Amino acid sequence: MTALTAxxxxxxxxxxxxxxxxxxxxxxxxxxxPHYHxxxxxAYFRDLDGNKLCVACHEPEGGV
Structure with missing residues (x-):
C-alpha cells in the first residue's frame, strides 16, 4: 500500500x-x-490496477 499525507x-x-x-x-x-492515533x-481506495492507496491527515480538525 502506498500512503500519502494531506x-x-x-x-x-x-x-x-x-x-x-x-x-x-x-x-x-x-x-x-483513532486506533492509529x-x-x-x-481514506483508502484502489486504483484501476487494484493497488491500494491511502491518504491521511495527522493534524487535529482544522489542519495546520
Whole structure:
C-alpha cells in the first residue's frame, strides 16, 4: 500500500472523491481512525490496477 499525507481533512475528502470519480474503488471511506492515533483522519481506495492507496491527515480538525 502506498500512503500519502494531506495537510487537511478536507484534502483527504477531495482526494478520495477524485479517486472514485477517476474510476477507483472505495476501500475505506474518509473518517477518523483513532486506533492509529486520536487525530488520524484517512481514506483508502484502489486504483484501476487494484493497488491500494491511502491518504491521511495527522493534524487535529482544522489542519495546520
Amino acid at each position: 495537510r487537511s481533512r478536507a484534502s483527504v475528502d477531495r482526494c478520495h472523491a477524485l479517486a472514485l470519480a477517476a474510476g477507483g474503488t472505495c476501500d475505506g471511506a474518509p473518517g477518523l481512525r 486520536p487525530a488520524y483522519y484517512g
